Amino acid sequence: xxxxxxxxxxxxxxxxxxxxxxxxxxxxxxxxxxxxxxxxxxxxxxxxxxxxxxxxxxxxxxxxxxxxxxxxxxxxxxxxxxxxxxxxxxxxxxxxxxxxxxxxxxxxxxxxxxxxxxxxxxxxxxxxxxxxxxxxxxxxxxxxxxxxxxxxxxxxxxxxxxxxxxxxxxxxxxxxxxxxxxxxxxxxxxxxxxxxxxxxxxxxxxxxxxxxxxxxxxxxxxxxxxxxxxxxxxxxxxxxxxxxxxxxxxxxxxxxxxxxxxxxxxxxxxxxxxxxxxxxxxxxxxxxxxxxxxxxxxxxxxxxxxxxxxxxxxxxxxxxxxxxxxxxxxxxxxxxxxxxxxxxxxxxxxxxxxxxxxxxxxxxxxxxxxxxxxxxxxxxxxxxxxxxxxxxxxxxxxxxxxxxxxxxxxxxxxxxxxxxxxxxxxxxxxxxxxxxxxxxxxxxxxxxxxxxxxxxxxxxxxxxxxxxxxxxxxxxxxxxxxxxxxxxxxxxxxxxxxxxxxxxxxxxxxxxxxxxxxxxxxxxxxxxxxxx
Amino acid sequence: xxxxxxxxxxxxxxxxxxxxxxxxxxxxxxxxxxxxxxxxxxxxxxxxxxxxxxxxxxxxxxxxxxxxxxxxxxxxxxxxxxxxxxxxxxxxxxxxxxxxxxxxxxxxxxxxxxxxxxxxxxxxxxxxxxxxxxxxxxxxxxxxxxxxxxxxxxxxxxxxxxxxxxxxxxxxxxxxxxxxxxxxxxxxxxxxxxxxxxxxxxxxxxxxxxxxxxxxxxxxxxxxxxxxxxxxxxxxxxxxxxxxxxxxxxxxxxxxxxxxxxxxxxxxxxxxxxxxxxxxxxxxxxxxxxxxxxxxxxxxxxxxxxxxxxxxxxxxxxxxxxxxxxxxxxxxxxxx
Numbered sequence: 001x002x003x004x005x006x007x008x009x010x011x012x013x014x015x016x017x018x019x020x021x022x023x024x025x026x027x028x029x030x031x032x033x034x035x036x037x038x039x040x041x042x043x044x045x046x047x048x049x050x051x052x053x054x055x056x057x058x059x060x061x062x063x064x065x066x067x068x069x070x071x072x073x074x075x076x077x078x079x080x081x082x083x084x085x086x087x088x089x090x091x092x093x094x095x096x097x098x099x100x101x102x103x104x105x106x107x108x109x110x111x112x113x114x115x116x117x118x119x120x121x122x123x124x125x126x127x128x129x130x131x132x133x134x135x136x137x138x139x140x141x142x143x144x145x146x147x148x149x150x151x152x153x154x155x156x157x158x159x160x161x162x163x164x165x166x167x168x169x170x171x172x173x174x175x176x177x178x179x180x181x182x183x184x185x186x187x188x189x190x191x192x193x194x195x196x197x198x199x200x201x202x203x204x205x206x207x208x209x210x211x212x213x214x215x216x217x218x219x220x221x222x223x224x225x226x227x228x229x230x231x232x233x234x235x236x237x238x239x240x241x242x243x244x245x246x247x248x249x250x251x252x253x254x255x256x257x258x259x260x261x262x263x264x265x266x267x268x269x270x271x272x273x274x275x276x277x278x279x280x281x282x283x284x285x286x287x288x289x290x291x292x293x294x295x296x297x298x299x300x301x302x303x304x305x306x307x308x309x310x311x312x313x314x315x316x317x318x319x320x321x322x323x324x325x326x327x328x329x330x331x332x333x334x335x336x337x338x339x340x341x342x343x344x345x346x347x348x349x350x351x352x353x354x355x356x357x358x359x360x361x362x363x364x365x366x367x368x369x370x371x372x373x374x375x376x377x378x379x380x381x382x383x384x385x386x387x388x389x390x391x392x393x394x395x396x397x398x399x400x401x402x403x404x405x406x407x408x409x410x411x412x413x414x415x416x417x418x419x420x421x422x423x424x425x426x427x428x429x430x431x432x433x434x435x436x437x438x439x440x441x442x443x444x445x446x447x448x449x450x451x452x453x454x455x456x457x458x459x460x461x462x463x464x465x466x467x468x469x470x471x472x473x474x475x476x477x478x479x480x481x482x483x484x485x486x487x488x489x490x491x492x493x494x495x496x497x498x499x500x501x502x503x504x505x506x507x508x509x510x511x512x513x514x515x516x517x518x519x520x521x522x523x524x525x526x527x528x529x530x531x532x
Numbered sequence: 533x534x535x536x537x538x539x540x541x542x543x544x545x546x547x548x549x550x551x552x553x554x555x556x557x558x559x560x561x562x563x564x565x566x567x568x569x570x571x572x573x574x575x576x577x578x579x580x581x582x583x584x585x586x587x588x589x590x591x592x593x594x595x596x597x598x599x600x601x602x603x604x605x606x607x608x609x610x611x612x613x614x615x616x617x618x619x620x621x622x623x624x625x626x627x628x629x630x631x632x633x634x635x636x637x638x639x640x641x642x643x644x645x646x647x648x649x650x651x652x653x654x655x656x657x658x659x660x661x662x663x664x665x666x667x668x669x670x671x672x673x674x675x676x677x678x679x680x681x682x683x684x685x686x687x688x689x690x691x692x693x694x695x696x697x698x699x700x701x702x703x704x705x706x707x708x709x710x711x712x713x714x715x716x717x718x719x720x721x722x723x724x725x726x727x728x729x730x731x732x733x734x735x736x737x738x739x740x741x742x743x744x745x746x747x748x749x750x751x752x753x754x755x756x757x758x759x760x761x762x763x764x765x766x767x768x769x770x771x772x773x774x775x776x777x778x779x780x781x782x783x784x785x786x787x788x789x790x791x792x793x794x795x796x797x798x799x800x801x802x803x804x805x806x807x808x809x810x811x812x813x814x815x816x817x818x819x820x821x822x823x824x825x826x827x828x829x830x831x832x833x834x835x836x837x838x839x840x841x842x843x844x845x846x847x848x849x850x851x852x853x854x855x856x857x858x859x860x861x862x863x864x865x866x867x868x
Contacts, residue, residue: 015804075839080794084794207706422800
């Protein structure tokens, strides 16, 4: 584990991307191939199955540190990371170990087959022979969530440098359903045909937000537009008579959307579509709200009743593979023409729909479409350059989302909770309320939108103005008013306020606004009536 | 019979009725006994100040014209019916625990303290007492410091590596105490040490009272980066990353603080490196200090007060949290 821990330190102890990339490149050139493979897996979110519950880990760590469990639990939110908390409370390691990363991972996975006393003995022994970063990394292998300042993009770049292959090709090779047990470094990185795996998706192309007016994009004929849907992005793969559905987070969601199985009846094999998954009732003009889709996302398998209540369709807006050929380098307009041929004439009951193009001659005409977005259950419009290829990742210039301005409401902060990871020990998670007579009714939480400096300022204030503590949550003096921005509002019987917001965040700290002038529950209900 | 406690906790600060004085008061009072010169303990506006001879120069430097009196470590002074003495707290040069004895009952207000000998301050001397007032800045078991020598090796290796790569090493640290401690840990053989004005001003005061520090050059707008290849720049954290740093070309930044123990804080401060070095006691240090006083009554001030006092209570002490306006729970500030 020493090499991997050294890599971790090299990456963690520097803020510069070039230094991180170089450290990773060197590791990909020199580490044992099994370890390289696992490193790619870990950094792309493929972690070994958890062999020990975090409850047991906490108990064993407190016991070995000779502290009461409550003291461990109090320390955890301050540190903001379970693996790190354990690493810090335990006594210094007594010896060292030369066991490498892959062996540790395999041993950890073997724990699933043994009884609890043997698991405990294994973990305690590991804690005794692993010190510092090695111990932290070991804990991370158990608890998962290996986020350490290495994006997939950065890792792909380092791999490209280490192997002399193009980044885009490697990004494609790393997609999909592979696992270190079923492949090898050579098979993953060097094998001739990356398409050999029928389920392998293409890396998604992501857009940037358009700030300001679209006129600066240039002449309108160079651009095409469509709705910016409020669903989840999905890639539908039809190959070898099978179908696969991937999320943007590279999660295979095929089983969650059985209605898409029928796509193989309508579209030929060797077709890959990029589009938006939406709940859409038969005959409806617009899709249902994101709330309806949420019920589906949460389920690994779908009961018949839900399938009937919330049927899902794919609004297809791009074609990445046609007749078995990767056509991502073709211009958007050409891909769109093929897409229209493929999907334009599908019957009404097909689970795939052609996402309509929004015609416009002038930017004003596009602005008119955008202002109708809420009625179309869309978040705004997408603007795409007609001659653009389908790129990998978030690249500026060719694809823009031009969203509606969010709805806003002024609310009072009433609870605060510390964040995790980079935000540990800083109050960043707040609960907000609106007035109902003389009472403050909580209606949403929000975590983002403030600068680090503002979070520091509010943190100092929270510490001085705590009324009561409920575990990690602090009730604070009602005093500060924040403008909360959100994308949508729905009735929700589960919430005390009766509403649920979509994407709430703090858009402004209204230090100019007195407490009494925050909005009311009536204001919120009025918004529900208009936009719900 | 209930009697007035030797020390009580008021909205102005820790008060001794027998001697009619305050210890580290946060609002203006007639007579203040000061444990050390950090801004949250030595405040402006008191009628008179009493501090150790070693602490006074910095306090005077910071507060200007004040009515003050110096006292030696261990010297006993009678104020009213109280006997008062100052004892090394090991926090920064001149820092003291203040012992107050009234009719045989002994109280110690420890201000800020650490147990490890930093080679700069007079090392902490435990005082037997009945009532002990302790800080709890790092009163959680996740805070355990490595020995200073080990951290010094890391620090010098980092600087050496930066110098070897043609980079300037920027080190952020609080200008009173921490900066001078780091100066004594650094290996001046690696390269020149440049200091920010705030650090250098404190250096001058401490050198003036006979504290030996390595050669430093104060950074000015005329400092030539090219003439200072492989330099380490020591500055308050707030001054790092400002425009003047850019003149030095490629560089790496680091912070030296106990908070650097936490990866989240380290990442948030956006430095490259964090060196865990604190002038406050770590968890084992707090516990050993309290044990050595033999005190049964512990008053927990700034820091993780609730947690620390609960732990003490469960382990047989009579512990309570007392509210103060000292720096406290602050991972964002510069001290600690």
